[in-house]
Amino acid sequence: MSRNNSMYKEAFNRSLDYISMLGVKAKLPAEVELSENWGISRTTVRAVLHHLDETDVIRWSGRSKIILRKPKKADYFAQAETISSSAKVETRFMEYILGGDLKPGAILRESELVREFDVSTSVVREFLIRFSRFGLIEKEPNRHWVLRGFTRNFAIELFDVREMFEFRAFRHLLTLDPSHDTRARLVGLETAHRAIIADIDGQYLNFPRLDEQFHHIMINELDNRFIVDFFELVSVIFHYHYRWNKKDEPERNLHAAHQHLDIIAAIQAGDNDQALTAFQTHLNDARATLLNSVIWDSEN
Template sequence: MSRTNSVYKKSYNRALDYLATMNEDSLLPPETELADKLNTSRTTIRAVLEHLDESKIIHWEGRKKTILRAPEKSDYYATDETRSASAKVESLFMDYILGSDRAPGTILRESELAREFGVSSSAIREYLIRFSRFGLIEKEPNRHWVLHGFTPSFAEELSDVREIFEIRALQTFCAAPLTKESRAALLELKAEHDDMLANLDTDYPKFSRLDERFHRQLIQAQDNRFIEDFYKLISLIFHYHYRWKKTAEKERNRVAALEHLAVIHALLDGETDKARTAFMTHLQSARRTLQTSVKWD
């Protein structure tokens, strides 16, 4: 098992978390049981145990695996290293598009993107093929990829489907009491929105990330693979779109952040009807903003 593999690194970090719950001199369970506990394969577990032994975190002799010390922060792989190649490419591609003003007709070359992102050309190709079905990029036969234009009719269709999915997601979110995890996530979002608004002059560009996290928090309640897949397109258009006008961006983000907070406050207070009303207001505002604030091709 290669130690450059994100699956291995996630398993290694989970193993460290597991060791942190045990005392020094404790014995680890057999490999099969450990693989079940960490939800990974025996092959990966053996590689993890070898690394733990090399790092003097455990002593492995025969079937006996003894904990020598508690894991330290420096023992863990960084979060960025544990992401899969596809997740890494998706995030980097969004930032690549967001951080530039690439016009329709822009050429996208797999080899150049691979060097830019530090991933393999095959990972880039797989991502672009999946993303191309939305019609915003297209592969020219035996050549490069081309970034296509974005039209008002495309935006209207996108908004229609977005509202169907997200209204359903909010209904699901409101149908059950808030879990401890959901409440904590909403409180964290609230604090970050408050902080952005308090420092609006400098922090308003951070709203794209906040907007994505706010909507994804609701989408996750659906636990629907088709909605999750479609939401990748939503993320590009609504949160990272390369054709947003920069004029009035600060005010646009301020208004949207306040709309988010209205929904968050209502959800935290258990006022589901109020949350639905506030969310509908936000979706209608997002539709208007998309039509008026994008540089159409």
């Protein structure tokens, strides 16, 4: 896979996180296991390993892959380079809605969005079709897309489903062996959380992506295509802050980051009851935050 590909760059960054978790002198597992751990093809795994070897992060010789040093910030691709065209459209669409202060009933023209986002018509159309499954936008027969708006009742219904799926995923996570890769990856996010907490004023905008990663780790472990598909869509609402008031975002993100650490600490201690309590508290606060922070469209 080309190193200009955003998917490759995102996979490479994930490999650096994995190496940081293992530590210097540790040995990377076989390519087939790395393919499963990183969610990429074996061809891409080999491309990543070549890159890691070139930059002296690892020494790769045959089946031997030994970690030589901890990754540095400069080793990572910039976040903007790891975002796919579809993900960029999600972000730009939310900015377009917020920045234009569009009201329910506003017309959304594909041709205008193509020019605004500088992507192909097919990418825009695919996103609008996926996003329309929320009911927030709708295609009028033989006409344009129409913004329907985001109501309080809609958010409550959405969160009810999110909570049901997430609790099932979290309970499943707690049944896994402590050495299981999924648990290790969730616990491995502790360092990233502490880095954001230590510089919350400068790093709070990076928390939504970390929050999404935290929740997706357990969701993906369920290996349920319907639940995974739901969370790919729900991230548009919860992680791009659709119609959210931004004035207290650093404080909200700081609070959520501390709650994540409480959950991680309980998992590390093997205290499932405390982990469940901490997770329920986190979801309760996330619901309250959403309902209290969103600028609601008319219920009529």
